[in-house]
Amino acid sequence: MDRPATSIDFTLNGRAVSVATPPGQRLTRALRDELGLTGTKVGCDAGDCGACTVLLEGEPVCACLVAVGQVEGQRVETIEGLTASSAVTQKLQDSFLRHGAAQCGICTPGMLVAATRLLERNPQPTEAEAMDAVGGVLCRCTGYRKIVSAILDQGEPGVADSDPAAGSAVGKxxxxVDGKPKTDGTEIFGADETPAHSLLLRAVRSPHHHARFTFGDLDRYVASHPGIVRVVTAKDVPGVDCYGPIPPFADQSVFARDEVRFRGEAVAAVVGQPAAIAALDLAKFPVVWEPLPALTSMAAALDGTAPLVHDKRPGNILTRGRVVKGDVEAALASAPVTVEGEFETGFVEHAYIEPEAGFARRVGDRIEVQVCTQAPYMNLEDIAKILGIPQSAVRIIPTAVGGGFGAKLDMSVQPFLAVAAWVTGQPVQMVYTRPESLMTSTKRHPSKIRAKIGAARDGALLAIDVAADFNTGAYSSWGPTVANRVPVHASGPYYVPNYRALTRAVHTHLVPAGAFRGFGVPQATLAQEQLFDELADKLGLDRLEFRIKNALRGDQPTATGQVIGEGVGIKACLEALRPRWHAARAEAAAFNRSTKAPLRRGVGVAGMWYGCGNTSMANPSTMRTGLKPDGRVALHQGAVDIGQGSNTVILQIFADALGAPIDRIDRVAADTDLTPDCGKTSASRQTFVSGKAAELAARGLRAQILRAANAGEDAKIHFNAGHVTVQDGTRERRIDLTALPVDARGYVFAEEATFNPPTTGLDENGQGVPYAVYGFGAHLAEIEVDMDLGTVKLAALTAAHDVGRAINPTLVEGQIEGGAAQGLGLALMEEFLPGRGENLHDYLIPSAGDMPKVHSILIEDASPVGPFGAKGIGEQALIPTAPAIFNAIFDATGARIRRAPATPDRVRAAILATRLRVMGKEGG
Structure with a gap:
C-alpha cells in the first residue's frame, strides 16, 4: 500500500513546485493530473512506448517509471518547458513541421524531448546516433524516417512552404495546418481533458474466452466502497442494447448479458470518485464465472459438432463473399503451368500509442461525448440507439486521435461513458490501460488462404482460384467488409480472364477482428504475390517483368468486369522499379558470391491495388462553407484527421478550388453539432471523397460570389477585410460584405455540397463497379538474412505509388513510410495471441532502428473522379511491403514462408526444411 500523501518539492521547467501526493505516485500522474502538464503523454505505464519521456537532471527518462518521491530536489523538464526555454527544442519543432515528422502527434513530445537531449550534447549527430536517441520512443504512424531527417536537419533550408499564393496550394x-500543437504539447487527445469533478469509470471484464456469469450483491458492493457512486450493467442500458458498424450485422452489446464470448468482454462498469476507483481491486468484484468450452480456432468453429459462438449464425459463418468471372476450372485444367499454395496470418494489433479515452456528460436532455474516434457520426447514431434518444440529442466531439488505423472506427469507451453519464447525471471519464486496449480492441483478421494460379507459356495469366477464411472473432465488427472486399482484390492489379474468389468470415470465441489498414487485402496480397513469384520462376521469366506483362490496363476488365478507363497506374509503378530491381539483384548476387558469412541478401517485389471507399455502397461526404462579413471564409470540415493529414490536404483542395489563399480560411473542426457528416476516416477515402466534397463546396461558393459580381468563371477573387474584390479582365467589382444580410450561421454567402462516389451494386457473381477510384503501387524490398539464426533485416525499400495527384507530397511520403513500417511489422514480428502479450513489451512493433531509408516514387496517373485527380494512399502503402519481404526471403534463402510473421524460428525452420528437401533430391 502506498504511503499517504506528502509534499514533494522539485524544480519543474525552471521553477520551484510542490505537489501533495504519495511518494510512490508515478511522475506522469503528478505532471498531468496535479500540475496540468498534459504534453507528457501516457501510452503504456510500463516504460515500453516512451511517449512520457521527460528530462530528469538533463537525462531522458520515462516518467511513468519514475516515482514522484524520486524527483525530490531534482530538476525536471517537460515539452512545455523546453518549448518555452530551449532554442534547440524550438529549432527541432520547426524542423519537425518542415519535414512532416509529426503525424498523429501522440509520440511527438517524447521524440522532441529525447532529440533535444541529443542535440544539446551533440549538435551534429550521425544517423545512427539519432536513431539511438529516439530508439526508446515508439511511433506507429511515421515509419521514423522523417523524424530522423528532422533531427539531422542541420539548418537545411525549409522543405515545406507555409503560405502559398491563391490557387497554388495543390501539389505544394x-x-x-494542425502541426504546431502536436510539437509543443498543447494538442488535446482523448485523455488530456475532462470536466471538473468528473467521475472515473473502470470496466469489469471477463478473464475467460467463453463463460456464463452471475452477479452477487451489487448494492452491498457499492455501499461498502466509499467513493463508488454506481455499478452499471446491461440492465441500465435505456435503449436498444445492440450496436455495430454495419447495421444488418450489428450484434454487440454495451455489457454482456449472462454469457461472455471473448476474454476481455465487459460485464459491468464501476463508476466513482477517481481516488476510489484507483484504489479498487476488481478481483474482488462480486461476479461468479462458469467457464464454458471455447472455440479458439476457425477449424474448431467450422466443425459442425462444435458449440456455436453465435446462435443466430449456424455453422459460425458470419457472411460470405464471392466474385466469379469466366470458367476457372476449365482454364486451370488447360493451363500449361500452374502453382498453388496455402498461406496463413494471425491476429495483428493496431498498437496505436494513444489508448482509447474520453469523457461524456449529460447536458439537460442531451448527451455529449468527447472521445478519440475515427467515426463521429457512426458514434452518434449508435449512442442515440443505446440511450433511446433522438440523434439530435447526441453530440460527438472528436479529440485529436493518437493513431487509429481502423480500430477507432469501432466504439470502445463511448457506450460505457454515455450510459454512465446518462444514468448518474454526472460527467464521467474513462481511459483504457494498455493491457485493456490490447485485450479488447479489434485486430487484423487472422486468415487462411488457399490459391491456385495458371498461366500460358508466354507468361500471360489465365486463371486464379482463391478460397479464404477470416477469423472475425466473437462479434461482427467489420467482418462483412473484409469478406466482400477481398474477393474484389485477390486478383491483384493484373488482367485475369478467369477468376474465382470465395471468402468466409468465421466467428470464434476470441477478440473481435475489425478494420486494420487494408480490410483483408494485405493478407490476400501476401498469398497472391508469392504465388506470382513461383509462377514466374516456373516459367523461367523475370519476376518483375512477369508482373509488368500482366499489369492491368485501363481498357481491360477487372475481376468484377469493371473497365476503369483513366487513372490505372500499376504498370508505371512496376516500371519505375526496374532500375533499382536490376541494380539490387546484381548487388545481392555479388554479395552472396563473395561472402562466406552466414549472411545472405535477397530482393523481392510485390504489386498492389486498392479501391478507395466502401465496396458497392453509398459513401457520401458533405462539406459546408461560408463567407463571413469580415472577409474570411469558414470551412466546416468534419473529416477526422488521425495523422494522415486530411486537415491539411482538404484545406489545400478547398483553397485552390475557391481561388483563395489558405491564410484566409478558418477551419471548423469535426464536431457533430458544427460540421456535417464527412463519413468515417477509413478505406483511404478522405482525400478522395471528402476532398471532392470540399472541392464542390468551394466551387459552389465561388460561383455565388462571381454571380453577385456579374463576373465570368475565370475571374479572380481577392478576399479582404470586410469586402471582396472580383477582377474580371479589365473590370473590377468590389462587394462590401458588411452591408449584406447574413444567414443563421452569420454568413453572407454559404454553400453545402455532398459527394458520393459513383459505384454500382455487385450481382450474384460479384460483377459490377465496386469502387470509383483505385490506388496502385509496387514495393521492392532488399533484405539480409542470417542463415544460422533466421533473423531478417530490411535493408532498403523502394516504393512506387500511383496517387493520382500528390496534393501534398510530404504527407504522401509520410503515409508511404508509415504504411511500410506497419507492413514490416506484419512481415517479420507482429502476431497477437489472445491472453498473452497484452503489453508493448511482449507485443513488438518496429522501432526506429528497424526501418531503413524508403525511396518513394510518386506516380501521378490522375483519376477523372478525384479532386484535382487525387486518389487515396493510406492503406495502399502497407499492402505490398510484407509480400515483397517474403519474396526477398525466398530470393535469399530458397525457403518459402507461408505463415506470417516470418519470425526467426519460422525462417530458420524453413531454411532447414529446404536443405533437407534438396539433400533428399540429390540423394535420390
Whole structure:
C-alpha cells in the first residue's frame, strides 16, 4: 500500500513546485493530473512506448517509471518547458513541421524531448546516433524516417512552404495546418481533458474466452466502497442494447448479458470518485464465472459438432463473399503451368500509442461525448440507439486521435461513458490501460488462404482460384467488409480472364477482428504475390517483368468486369522499379558470391491495388462553407484527421478550388453539432471523397460570389477585410460584405455540397463497379538474412505509388513510410495471441532502428473522379511491403514462408526444411 500523501518539492521547467501526493505516485500522474502538464503523454505505464519521456537532471527518462518521491530536489523538464526555454527544442519543432515528422502527434513530445537531449550534447549527430536517441520512443504512424531527417536537419533550408499564393496550394509541400500543437504539447487527445469533478469509470471484464456469469450483491458492493457512486450493467442500458458498424450485422452489446464470448468482454462498469476507483481491486468484484468450452480456432468453429459462438449464425459463418468471372476450372485444367499454395496470418494489433479515452456528460436532455474516434457520426447514431434518444440529442466531439488505423472506427469507451453519464447525471471519464486496449480492441483478421494460379507459356495469366477464411472473432465488427472486399482484390492489379474468389468470415470465441489498414487485402496480397513469384520462376521469366506483362490496363476488365478507363497506374509503378530491381539483384548476387558469412541478401517485389471507399455502397461526404462579413471564409470540415493529414490536404483542395489563399480560411473542426457528416476516416477515402466534397463546396461558393459580381468563371477573387474584390479582365467589382444580410450561421454567402462516389451494386457473381477510384503501387524490398539464426533485416525499400495527384507530397511520403513500417511489422514480428502479450513489451512493433531509408516514387496517373485527380494512399502503402519481404526471403534463402510473421524460428525452420528437401533430391 502506498504511503499517504506528502509534499514533494522539485524544480519543474525552471521553477520551484510542490505537489501533495504519495511518494510512490508515478511522475506522469503528478505532471498531468496535479500540475496540468498534459504534453507528457501516457501510452503504456510500463516504460515500453516512451511517449512520457521527460528530462530528469538533463537525462531522458520515462516518467511513468519514475516515482514522484524520486524527483525530490531534482530538476525536471517537460515539452512545455523546453518549448518555452530551449532554442534547440524550438529549432527541432520547426524542423519537425518542415519535414512532416509529426503525424498523429501522440509520440511527438517524447521524440522532441529525447532529440533535444541529443542535440544539446551533440549538435551534429550521425544517423545512427539519432536513431539511438529516439530508439526508446515508439511511433506507429511515421515509419521514423522523417523524424530522423528532422533531427539531422542541420539548418537545411525549409522543405515545406507555409503560405502559398491563391490557387497554388495543390501539389505544394505545406506544413500541417494542425502541426504546431502536436510539437509543443498543447494538442488535446482523448485523455488530456475532462470536466471538473468528473467521475472515473473502470470496466469489469471477463478473464475467460467463453463463460456464463452471475452477479452477487451489487448494492452491498457499492455501499461498502466509499467513493463508488454506481455499478452499471446491461440492465441500465435505456435503449436498444445492440450496436455495430454495419447495421444488418450489428450484434454487440454495451455489457454482456449472462454469457461472455471473448476474454476481455465487459460485464459491468464501476463508476466513482477517481481516488476510489484507483484504489479498487476488481478481483474482488462480486461476479461468479462458469467457464464454458471455447472455440479458439476457425477449424474448431467450422466443425459442425462444435458449440456455436453465435446462435443466430449456424455453422459460425458470419457472411460470405464471392466474385466469379469466366470458367476457372476449365482454364486451370488447360493451363500449361500452374502453382498453388496455402498461406496463413494471425491476429495483428493496431498498437496505436494513444489508448482509447474520453469523457461524456449529460447536458439537460442531451448527451455529449468527447472521445478519440475515427467515426463521429457512426458514434452518434449508435449512442442515440443505446440511450433511446433522438440523434439530435447526441453530440460527438472528436479529440485529436493518437493513431487509429481502423480500430477507432469501432466504439470502445463511448457506450460505457454515455450510459454512465446518462444514468448518474454526472460527467464521467474513462481511459483504457494498455493491457485493456490490447485485450479488447479489434485486430487484423487472422486468415487462411488457399490459391491456385495458371498461366500460358508466354507468361500471360489465365486463371486464379482463391478460397479464404477470416477469423472475425466473437462479434461482427467489420467482418462483412473484409469478406466482400477481398474477393474484389485477390486478383491483384493484373488482367485475369478467369477468376474465382470465395471468402468466409468465421466467428470464434476470441477478440473481435475489425478494420486494420487494408480490410483483408494485405493478407490476400501476401498469398497472391508469392504465388506470382513461383509462377514466374516456373516459367523461367523475370519476376518483375512477369508482373509488368500482366499489369492491368485501363481498357481491360477487372475481376468484377469493371473497365476503369483513366487513372490505372500499376504498370508505371512496376516500371519505375526496374532500375533499382536490376541494380539490387546484381548487388545481392555479388554479395552472396563473395561472402562466406552466414549472411545472405535477397530482393523481392510485390504489386498492389486498392479501391478507395466502401465496396458497392453509398459513401457520401458533405462539406459546408461560408463567407463571413469580415472577409474570411469558414470551412466546416468534419473529416477526422488521425495523422494522415486530411486537415491539411482538404484545406489545400478547398483553397485552390475557391481561388483563395489558405491564410484566409478558418477551419471548423469535426464536431457533430458544427460540421456535417464527412463519413468515417477509413478505406483511404478522405482525400478522395471528402476532398471532392470540399472541392464542390468551394466551387459552389465561388460561383455565388462571381454571380453577385456579374463576373465570368475565370475571374479572380481577392478576399479582404470586410469586402471582396472580383477582377474580371479589365473590370473590377468590389462587394462590401458588411452591408449584406447574413444567414443563421452569420454568413453572407454559404454553400453545402455532398459527394458520393459513383459505384454500382455487385450481382450474384460479384460483377459490377465496386469502387470509383483505385490506388496502385509496387514495393521492392532488399533484405539480409542470417542463415544460422533466421533473423531478417530490411535493408532498403523502394516504393512506387500511383496517387493520382500528390496534393501534398510530404504527407504522401509520410503515409508511404508509415504504411511500410506497419507492413514490416506484419512481415517479420507482429502476431497477437489472445491472453498473452497484452503489453508493448511482449507485443513488438518496429522501432526506429528497424526501418531503413524508403525511396518513394510518386506516380501521378490522375483519376477523372478525384479532386484535382487525387486518389487515396493510406492503406495502399502497407499492402505490398510484407509480400515483397517474403519474396526477398525466398530470393535469399530458397525457403518459402507461408505463415506470417516470418519470425526467426519460422525462417530458420524453413531454411532447414529446404536443405533437407534438396539433400533428399540429390540423394535420390
Amino acid at each position: 509541400r505545406l506544413r500541417r
